[in-house]
Amino acid sequence: MSGNNWDDLRYLLAVARHGSLSAAARMLGVNHSTVLRRVTALEEALGVRLFDKLPGGYVLTAAGDEMQRVAARMEEEIVTANRLLSGRDMRIGGTLRVTTVDLLAVHYLPPHVAAFRARHPELRIDLTIAEASLSLTRREADVAIRLTNRPPENLIGRTLSGLAFAVYGARSYLEGRGGGRDPAGHDLAGHDCAGHDWADHDWVGLDETFDHTSMARWLQRSVPAERIGHRVNSVVAVMEAVRAGTGLGLLPCGFVDRQPEFRRLGPPVEEVGSAIWLLTHEDLRHMARVRAFLDHMAAAFARDRDLLEGRGGG
Structure with missing residues (x-):
């Protein structure tokens, strides 16, 4: 028929x-x-x-x-x-579909994807930004780079690094607030965030779509709701709002410590953080372009591990 x-x-x-x-x-x-x-x-x-x-x-x-x-x-x-x-395709050509979150897509992957394509110019990289995981089982993507402490059981991969978060403020904001001192006048930098009263500061927070995360739980415990004057649904958006001087925010150390307009106000917050996972489907792990990309990204993250885990500055 x-x-x-x-x-x-x-x-x-x-x-x-x-x-x-x-x-x-x-x-x-x-x-x-x-x-x-x-x-x-x-x-x-x-x-x-x-x-x-x-x-x-x-x-x-x-x-x-x-x-x-x-x-x-x-x-x-x-x-x-x-x-x-x-x-079974051993050519390093064609198209490789990669999915990740906006934080990595904007602030980490571009130079590494550029270097990978310079080595394999016949390969096209299609990068999709999605907070929810695309299905690697249905071939919506070939590789996923995810921030998670619980990767899907039906995928295989490796932990590339941890990703530490700490409290940051823009230097312009802090200069107008005593240069980064708590209400008692103590310098916040280099001290445990848990020991400070953050109620004296404006904050950039996360909306209800992040309620399940350790970041949101820390903010709920540590910062009075009325001090969070701006909420967004993206860590990248938190970063840019903090950069603009809106208030303090929890930000990923690896993407902020080397930016001079930010100041870290203490060490990484221990209860906030995530692992960075590089994932693919078992049936695809021997495909040449997948294997090459996995190896390339694993090496890149390994070089930056100290920075990503909060030991590279601040």
Whole structure:
């Protein structure tokens, strides 16, 4: 049956997962009418209605739910086959898809990616910034560089380094606040942050999307809520707000200690920090371009480990 092939089933899966034709079209890189036409053709070929169009979006019928399960199994088999074949590709060319968080993408990876491409000019690096992990199992990415203390169990990789955080303020802000002294007039630099009353300072904090993190928990314990006058949902945004003089903030030592406009107000906060993991799927670990990138990045992070773990300045 001409409509009942994998290409048509991709459209069924996209609409089922996203709940609308427009969202499915964006994911597939086609227009709205193409999705509608392909789904309608599949329904006609099968002789059943696959979706009910409700006010809240497209919902699978009983027949559609059965077909969705069949299509999902087919997708898994195709993705697995592609992974296994890609894992045998020994060329250092083509495209390598890397996913990471904005902090690493903006403040660490660019020179290392540039050096890697200089060695392998036939290889294209597609870098996606995503706080949530893209699926390496479904080949949404080949390599992930993540800040986590609990990497996914279905991936393999290595810990590259720790990432320490400490309290920082812009020198311009601190000069207007006694040069970085606590309310009693003591110099904050070089002392344990836990011993200071931070209520005398303005702060840049993190919004509720970070409530599960050790950074947010430390701020809740250490800083009165009314002193947090600016909240953001990105560590990069905290860095830039602190740089602008908005207030103090918890920042990653490895990306701030060498920037003269910042001043560290104490050693790394012990209960705040993360490991940096380099991850891939087991089926891809022997692919030449993946292997080369893993080795290159592991060496880069190893050289910078003291800095990243807060021993490089301050």
